[in-house]
Structures are given as C-alpha cells and as structure tokens.
Amino acid sequence: MLVATGGALGAALRYFLINFSKIFFASSIYGTISVNIVGSFLIGYLITSNVVNNSSENFIRFFLIIGVLGSFTTFSAFSYEVVDLINSKKYITSISYIFISIIICIMSAYLGTLLNKL
Numbered sequence: 001m002l003v004a005t006g007g008a009l010g011a012a013l014r015y016f017l018i019n020f021s022k023i024f025f026a027s028s029i030y031g032t033i034s035v036n037i038v039g040s041f042l043i044g045y046l047i048t049s050n051v052v053n054n055s056s057e058n059f060i061r062f063f064l065i066i067g068v069l070g071s072f073t074t075f076s077a078f079s080y081e082v083v084d085l086i087n088s089k090k091y092i093t094s095i096s097y098i099f100i101s102i103i104i105c106i107m108s109a110y111l112g113t114l115l116n117k118l
Helices: 002-021 028-049 057-072 075-087 092-117
Strands: none
Touching: 002 028, 002 057, 028 057, 028 075, 028 092, 075 092
C-alpha cells in the first residue's frame, strides 16, 4: 500500500513538473532532467539520512524512496526522449542529454549522501 500510494504521488508530481517546464522550454527533456536530478539527490539524501532512524524505516523506504521518488524519476521517459532526439537527428542534444541524465544524476545522488555527512 505504501509503494502504491507513494507511486501515485510521485507520478503526479513528475507529470506536473514536466508540464510546468514546458511553459519555459519547448522540449520536455528539461523537465525529465530536472525530475531525475532532484529525485536522485533526494534518494541519496534519504538513504543516508538520520530521518530513517527517527521515523518508520518502512515509510521512508517503501513510501518515499521506492514509491514517490521511484515513480517521480523516470528512465522510460528518458529512453523515449533519447530515441526521439536521435530520430530527429539531434545528435549533440541527445549525447548531452544522456551525459547530463546519467552523470549528473549519479553525482546528485552522491551529493545527497555527502550532505548527511556535514
């Protein structure tokens, strides 16, 4: 139940943020990049946070990390958008998008873990 309700919330938040980003940018890739960076940072932060020790571990793990953040971040949308960029012959944009999405998101997750060590 925690994963399902968290997943519904995360998916709704992702939908809102990606559509909100379309107000400022023509492409949805900026919204997807944003949710993946923010979600990766929050996942990294939560898995090393004292919040886990101060509240229900099941709530943090199943509701927030797997449910909300698991459905908030999205690899399938990323994959679709990369293929769409390649099919549109936007090779430099697709390579940049891949780099930012993979490297920056992993770095964001790591930065989230470092924040808890300060």
